[in-house]
Amino acid sequence: MAALAWLLIPLFAALGAAIWGSWAARNRTVGDVSELAGYTRFREAMEKSSPSSGSDAV
Template identity: 65%
Template structure:
């Protein structure tokens, strides 16, 4: 039984390392969509504030 335990420990560690490596190198799907949309809203707001301040 002790020999099986010594065999299971490295095998389980290798499986855990493979799962972690797959998770760590996954493709992230969030992208920059939210950041770009926020920047576009910021630019629009700045353009509106500058056009109003120029008229005053």
């Protein structure tokens, strides 16, 4: 029975490593879409608020 316990420990460790590896490698690009859209809106707003004459250029 003790030998079985010693064989199950690496099995559980490998199973835990496989679960952790699949979780760590998951696709996380879902949240980036809204952040990129927000950055685009920010950039467009900054372009609208900047003076269009360009006379302040040094």
